Amino acid sequence: MFERFEPLPTDPILGLSLAYKQDTNPQKVDLGVGVYKDEAGNTPVLASVTAAQSRCHELETTKAYEGPAGNDSFNSEITQLIFGADSAQLERVKTLQTPGGCGALRVAAELINRATPGATIWVSRPTWANHIPLLSSAGLKIKEYPYYDAASQSIDRQGMLDCLAKVPAGDLVLLHGCCHNPCGTDLSLDDWQQIADLANKNGFTPFVDLAYQGFGDGLEEDAQGLRLLAGAVPELVVASSCSKNFGLYRERVGALSIMGNSPVAAANTFGQMQSVARGIYSMPPSHGAALVATILTDTALRQQWEGEVAEMRVRIKQLREDLSAALAPFGDFGFIPQQRGMFSFLGLSEAQVERLKNEFSVYMVGSSRINLAGINQQNLPYLAESIGKVL
Ligand code: LMR
Secondary structure (H helix, E strand, C coil), X not given: CHHHCCCCCXXXXXXXXXXXXXXXXXXXXXXXXXCCCCCCCCCCCCHHHHHHHHHHXXXXXXXXXXXXXXXXXXXXXXXXXXXXXXXXXXXXXXXXXXXXXXXXXXXXXXXXXXXXXXXXXXXXXXXXXXXXXXXXXXXXXXXXXXXXXXXXXXXXXXXXXXXXXXXXXXXXXXXXXCCCCCCCCCCCHHHHHHHHHXXXXXXXXXXXXXXXXXCCCCCCHHHHHHHHHHHHCCCEEEEEECCCCCCCHHHCCEEEEEECCCHHHHHHHHHHHHHHHHHHCCCCCCHHHHHHHHHHCCHHHHHHHHHHHHHHHHHHXXXXXXXXXXXXXHCCCCCHHHCCCCEEECCCCHHHHHHHHHHXXXXXXXXXXXXXXXXXXXXXXXXXXXXXXXX
């Protein structure tokens, strides 16, 4: 049966890591996969995570099953981190621990497909490369709304709102909560308000992917758009991830939160969420979520973690300034510091991206999406010079 399979092309993002590893050029630069790196090029285990790990190790008494919903304390803490500890919507929100943000997206897609088989979800053009396979393989239909205008390096606001004004009742609209992946250009609060108004007028359901909370302007600030929506619309879907802000990439820690139009609707939906999880992977892994719950429920650890998130955010913001200045001789890259999170589009052609890889060992996604965190003071001059040569 399996002999009918043809070789698949490598994953457009994850495939870059392998190619980078195999490159023997000592000057190689990895701006591919969205993983935070420090000035030394390492992706460290956060000190708050190391401390939580020792505590969990000491206190752990069992490896018995946790259940499809995962860790209750994690679910409650993540709900508050996303919606706000004093949110009036908390009684209408139910959160399920999932294997990473990808797990949350997939459970959400299966859940939506149970409620409305073959429902249509609108994604931004462009969106994260894995959104489309994750959502469509659960049976959802994908349509796109304009988002990033490459010519002006900003949001195509009118195009987006004109398109969303035509999205009918029953469809969903996927929004990036902050730090848009891949373009780094975020919605303003006014945009969020206009989208909330359209959702209420037309009857579509917003679906927010919040994978980078804390990497834009702050943990609270990065949730403002989502919270505005939550206060304005009857139903909301949120997929979130602890990969970046807790540095727990390989532990696969994420969450799916559903805000229903009543506490009863939310409770009934929670049963369905658990049943979907049970039918795919039964229950999520426990370790990473236990670390997050330990950090968020301990005042000192939480403070330490917030400081570490701030440190990562500040470093990336500084790199935006540094890169923009280093590229100034080759053009106007003033848009880079205006953007948020780990990613920016450099605006290079696929051919230029290929040249950067093949001739200069500089790795980025084919769309010229770069992970700013891969830059450091040592590789910046070489990087800028290489980009200058292909421009
Ligand atoms: C990225 O966009 O690079 C990250 O979210 C990693 C991934 O899984 O694609």
